[in-house]
Amino acid sequence: MSEKINGSLSTAANSNKDRRWVNIGMGLLLCALPLTALAATPWYSQGGSHTLTLTKDGTVWALGGNDYGQLGNGTFLREVLEPKRVNGLDSVIAVSAGSNHSVALKSDGTVWTWGFNRTGQLGNGTTEFSPTPNKVSGLSDVKAIATGGAHVVALKKDGTVWAWGGNQSGQLGNGTNFDCKRPAQIPGLSNVTAIVAGAYNTSALKADGTVWSWGFNGAGQLGNGSNVKSNIPIQVSGATDIIAIGAGDWHVTALRRDGTVWAWGNNNLNQLGVTKISYSYSPVQVEGLGNITDIISSSGHTIAIAKNDTVWAWGGVGARQWGNGTSLNGSPTPVQVSGYNGPTAVAAVVNPETVLKAEIANISKPDYSQYALSLGNESKVIMSASRTLY
DSSP states (O other): OOOOOSOOSSSSSOSSSSOOEETTTTTOOOOOOOOOOSSOOEEEEOOSSSSEOOOOSSSSEEEEEESSTOOOOSOOEEEEEEEEEEEOOOEEEEEEEOSSSSEEETTTTTTEEOOOTTTTOOSSSSSSOOOEEEEEETOSSSEEEEEEESSHHHHHHHHEEEEEEOOOTTTTTTOOOOOOOEEEEEEEEEEEEEEEOOEEEEEEEEESEEEEEOOOOTSSTTOOSSSEEEEEEEEOOOOOSEEEEEOEEESSEEEEEEEEEEEEEOOTTTTTOSOSSSEEEEEEEEOOSSSSEEEEEOSSSEEEEETSOOOOEETTTHHHHHHHHHOOOOOOEEOOOOOOOOHHHHHHHOOOOOOOOGGGGOOOOOOOOHHHGGGHHHHHHHHHHHHHOO
């Protein structure tokens, strides 16, 4: 999802200023939670082969692939097709699923990790996999987390950003390309209000409305006019007066204060919302879209909500997942998502204050094709999760 500077959006009610944000899956989304929240807002995070669901009581449930312990149930069973509670976790306000690892943020500002750990993405100083959550040592006062394919990023209340895990493309932003097994502060980056992570790149939004990026840049996802990767933060060209950011695996989106949406990076799935280009090394304006109040980006699509509560989607999978009824194979430019105006499950993604409960079945269907599950079985899994958890 996106993150806003001015705090007009939250996934938990009654907060107008300080927000917590959680990455929704590998290189996907962020959702906001207030620092003072007494209860979590139901949410989910889809990883490479597994899904985490956060319930309103602060517990976390998981289903899907589990070869590396990413479900946190104390086992390495290959797959679990019904949601099981993650062992020993409570008071959680944010969840984030990486490719094969999982991250949770607690209300006390601590971060907990489990699952795959080949590049140190669990932040515990080792490369051993863990089927149960463990607290990341040396890290406190965290208010937001974001997860890429093999790295984790954390935003602290003081506006500093910390990162650990895989770093082959410089996605940790520490000036090296060496993996890091423990959290390390990103030098020279301060006054940050939001973080997002792509598969192998990271972006941050500063309080002054500028966007900074680092890591892999093969499709221009750093937005600096080139395709040269960077292991230190560099400013995105022309991105000013930004109030929200989002990220897919290979693209980044930004919402300007004037209600326009801009995007850069890969456009192989039409995720930039513009036609006739394969990628863009610098921000381009999404075609035919204005008066937007928030954005949410996933691996290959973006969804936006307008001031009039209409919901719009574009990209290779966004339109299909959101059922606009006219473009089942996606759309290269924004199309209105029919039947989802106002307080609906779709609005829950960008403004959950308006709904009483989030229906997972209406938000997305995880792709378990690698486990030979049919679409019908996927639907049953998600519907089961909805009934069980809500």
